[in-house]
Amino acid sequence: xxxxxxxxxxxxxxxxxxxxxxxxxxxxxxxxxxxxxxxxxxxxxxxxxxxxxxxxxxxxxxxxxxxxxxxxxxxxxxxxxxxxxxxxxxxxxxxxxxxxxxxxxxxxxxxxxxxxxxxxxxxxxxxxxxxxxxxxxxxxxxxxxxxxxxxxxxxxxxxxxxxxxxxxxxxxxxxxxxxxxxxxxxxxxxxxxxxxxxxxxxxxxxxxxxxxxxxxxxxxxxxxxxxxxxxxxxxxxxxxxxxxxxxxxxxxxxxxxxxxxxxxxxxxxxxxxxxxxxxxxxxxxxxxxxxxxxxxxxxxxxxxxxxxxxxxxxxxxxxxxxx
Amino acid sequence: xxxxxxxxxxxxxxxxxxxxxxxxxxxxxxxxxxxxxxxxxxxxxxxxxxxxxxxxxxxxxxxxxxxxxxxxxxxxxxxxxxxxxxxxxxxxxxxxxxxxxxxxxxxxxxxxxxxxxxxxxxxxxxxxxxxxxxxxxxxxxxxxxxxxxxxxxxxxxxxxxxxxxxxxxxxxxxxxxxxxxxxxxxxxxxxxxxxxxxxxxxxxxxxxxxxxxxxxxxxxxxxxxxxxxxxxxxxxxxxxxxxxxxxxxxxxxxxxxxxxxxxxxxxxxxxxxxxxxxxxxxxxxxxxxxxxxxxxxxxxxxxxxxxxxxxxxxxxxxxxxxx
Numbered sequence: 001x002x003x004x005x006x007x008x009x010x011x012x013x014x015x016x017x018x019x020x021x022x023x024x025x026x027x028x029x030x031x032x033x034x035x036x037x038x039x040x041x042x043x044x045x046x047x048x049x050x051x052x053x054x055x056x057x058x059x060x061x062x063x064x065x066x067x068x069x070x071x072x073x074x075x076x077x078x079x080x081x082x083x084x085x086x087x088x089x090x091x092x093x094x095x096x097x098x099x100x101x102x103x104x105x106x107x108x109x110x111x112x113x114x115x116x117x118x119x120x121x122x123x124x125x126x127x128x129x130x131x132x133x134x135x136x137x138x139x140x141x142x143x144x145x146x147x148x149x150x151x152x153x154x155x156x157x158x159x160x161x162x163x164x165x166x167x168x169x170x171x172x173x174x175x176x177x178x179x180x181x182x183x184x185x186x187x188x189x190x191x192x193x194x195x196x197x198x199x200x201x202x203x204x205x206x207x208x209x210x211x212x213x214x215x216x217x218x219x220x221x222x223x224x225x226x227x228x229x230x231x232x233x234x235x236x237x238x239x240x241x242x243x244x245x246x247x248x249x250x251x252x253x254x255x256x257x258x259x260x261x262x263x264x265x266x267x268x269x270x271x272x273x274x275x276x277x278x279x280x281x282x283x284x285x286x287x288x289x290x291x292x293x294x295x296x297x298x299x300x301x302x303x304x305x306x307x308x309x310x311x312x313x314x315x316x317x318x319x320x321x322x323x
Numbered sequence: 324x325x326x327x328x329x330x331x332x333x334x335x336x337x338x339x340x341x342x343x344x345x346x347x348x349x350x351x352x353x354x355x356x357x358x359x360x361x362x363x364x365x366x367x368x369x370x371x372x373x374x375x376x377x378x379x380x381x382x383x384x385x386x387x388x389x390x391x392x393x394x395x396x397x398x399x400x401x402x403x404x405x406x407x408x409x410x411x412x413x414x415x416x417x418x419x420x421x422x423x424x425x426x427x428x429x430x431x432x433x434x435x436x437x438x439x440x441x442x443x444x445x446x447x448x449x450x451x452x453x454x455x456x457x458x459x460x461x462x463x464x465x466x467x468x469x470x471x472x473x474x475x476x477x478x479x480x481x482x483x484x485x486x487x488x489x490x491x492x493x494x495x496x497x498x499x500x501x502x503x504x505x506x507x508x509x510x511x512x513x514x515x516x517x518x519x520x521x522x523x524x525x526x527x528x529x530x531x532x533x534x535x536x537x538x539x540x541x542x543x544x545x546x547x548x549x550x551x552x553x554x555x556x557x558x559x560x561x562x563x564x565x566x567x568x569x570x571x572x573x574x575x576x577x578x579x580x581x582x583x584x585x586x587x588x589x590x591x592x593x594x595x596x597x598x599x600x601x602x603x604x605x606x607x608x609x610x611x612x613x614x615x616x617x618x619x620x621x622x623x624x625x626x627x628x629x630x631x632x633x634x635x636x637x638x639x640x641x642x643x644x645x646x
Binding site: 018019020021023026027030040042043047084087108111112268271272274275276277278308312315316319320323 | 341342343344346349350353363365366370407410431434435591594595597598599600601631635638639642643646
C-alpha cells in the first residue's frame with residue numbers, strides 16, 4: 001500500500017465519484033469550541049464512502065476477469081457500492097445476503113442492478129455459497145475493507161481533505177473518521193501522510209465496539225466481544241483487518257469512543273445545521289468533534305460523515321430525542 | 324436587470340457561497356422516468372439559496388452606506404441570509420420579527436449575529452418600525468426578492484446550472500424552481516437566457532398559492548387569496564414582484580402546481596435517496612419532477628431544492644407518512 005495506489009485510484013474515480021464539498025456552520029463551531037469542517041460522504045453515490053473503494057477495486061481488475069462479474073457479502077453500504085459500481089461497468093454483481101435482511105435493503109440492492117442470493121443464516125454458510133458461485137461463474141470477491149484497492153479507493157477522501165484543508169489554510173488538525181474494519185481510516189491516513197502530514201487521522205468508534213481503539217493502545221489486534229447489537233451497524237466489525245491495522249498503528253492518533261446517544265444527537269445536529277442525513281455510525285466522528293472536544297487538539301478539526309443509509313425509524317428517534 | 328449584474332454578483336460571491344454540487348440517484352430517475360439532476364441549495368450557507376441574494380445585495384452597497392448596517396423583515400430564510408452575510412462583512416444587521424415567531428427562529432437569527440427587534444402583529448406595523456429604525460440608524464433595507472441585486476445574487480444559481488448542464492451534455496431541459504415572489508426564478512431565468520438558452524425555467528408552486536402560475540396564464544399580476552396556512556411557508560408570497568414578474572413572463576415556461584402531500588413525499592424521497600434535508604417549499608420542484616412528469620418535457624430535468632430549514636416535527640411527519 002502506498003500513495004501511488006491512492007493517486008491511481010483517484011484517476012480511476014475521476015468523473016465517477018462525487019468530490020464531496022466541505023460543509024460547516026457557525027453553530028457547529030460554537031458547540032465544538034473550534035472550527036469544524038465536515039466531509040459529507042453521505043452525499044456520495046449510494047449514500048456512503050463505500051462506493052469509492054468498490055468502484056476502484058472493480059476498475060482495477062484485468063478486463064478479462066472483470067467482465068465475468070463480481071461478488072460481495074453485504075446487505076449494507078459495501079453491497080450497494082459494489083452493485084452500483086458494477087452497473088457502471090455493465091458487469092454482473094452478485095450480492096449474498098441473509099434471507100432475514102430487511103426487505104428494503106434487498107430491494108435496493110436489486111434496484112441497483114445486483115443479483116441478490118439469499119441464504120439461511122441458521123443452516124447455511126455464506127462463504128461456502130460465495131465460493132461456489134465464484135467458482136461456477138468466475139466471479140471475483142470484492143472484500144469490504146481488507147483489500148488494497150478498496151483501501152486505495154477510500155484513500156481518495158484523504159487526498160480531497162488534504163486539498164480542502166490547504167485551501168482553508170489549515171496545516172495542523174485532527175481528522176476524525178468513523179472506523180469499522182479500518183479501510184476508510186487506513187486509506188485516509190496514507191493519503192494524509194503523503195499530502196498533509198500535519199493532519200492527524202483519529203479513528204472514532206462506538207462504545208462496546210472499540211476494537212481499533214484498544215488495538216492501538218495494546219499494539220496488537222484486539223477483538224470485540226460482540227459484533228451486533230448497535231445502531232452503529234455500519235462501523236461494527238469483529239476486529240481490525242490484517243492489512244489495515246499495521247497502517248492504523250503507524251499513522252493514527254489515539255482512538256475516540258462515543259456513545260450511541262452521542263451519535264443520535266450528532267445526527268439531529270447535522271439535520272438542523274447542515275441539512276444532511278447521517279446514519280448513526282456515519283455520525284460517530286461528528287459526535288466526537290461536538291461532544292468529546294477534550295480528546296481533540298487544535299483550533300480546527302476535520303470530520304468525515306461516512307454514510308447516510310439510515311432507516312427512517314431510527315432517524316425519527318434521533319429527531320425526537322435530540323431535534 | 325441583465326446578465327452582467329449576475330456575473331458581477333458571481334464575482335462578489337466567489338469564495339463566500341458554496342457552489343452546490345449536482346446530486347442524482349438512479350432511484351429518482353426511475354420514479355421520474357427521466358434523468359433528474361438536483362441542485363441542493365439546502366446545503367448552501369444558512370440552509371437556503373437566500374444567502375446568495377442577501378450577500379450580493381449587501382456587497383453591492385457603497386461602503387459608507389454598508390457600514391451603517393442593514394435591515395430585513397423576515398423570520399425565515401431571507402432573515403438568516405441577511406444576518407449571516409452582514410456578519411461576514413462585520414456590520415450590523417437588524418431583523419424585525421413578530422413577537423410570536425417560533426423561539427428557535429428568533430434564537431437562530433440572533434446566533435447568526437443579528438439584532439432581533441420584536442413587534443406585536445396585532446398592534447404594530449413592521450414597516451413603520453423598520454422605517455423608524457432605518458431613519459434613526461441609517462440602516463439599509465434589504466428586500467427579500469423585488470430588488471435587483473437580490474435577483475442577481477440568486478441568478479448565480481443559474482450560472483452554475485448552465486455550467487453543470489454543459490458538463491453533463493444536457494442542452495435542452497426544463498429547470499424546475501420553487502417559486503415565491505420570483506426572485507430566485509427570475510434570476511435563474513436571466514442567467515439561463517444568456518448561458519444556456521435551451522434550458523427552460525419553470526416556476527413550481529403549492530396548491531392554493533399559485534399566483535405566479537395564474538399570472539403567467541393571464542399575463543397580468545394575480546394575487547393569492549391567502550398568504551398563510553401552508554407548510555410551504557418559505558415560498559408563499561401575496562403576489563409576484565413588480566420587478567420579477569416581467570422577467571418571469573418573458574422567460575419562463577408554464578408554472579407547475581403541486582400539493583402539500585407531493586412536497587412531503589418528495590422530502591421523504593430526498594431523505595432516502597439523496598441524504599439531504601429539504602423543507603416543504605424547498606421540495607416543491609422535486610415533487611413536480613417526481614410526481615408531475617406529464618407537465619415536463621425532455622429526457623432530463625434540473626431541479627432546485629431551494630432550502631432545508633424545516634422543523635423536525637414536520638420532517639418527522641414526512642417520514643412517517645411517506646418514508
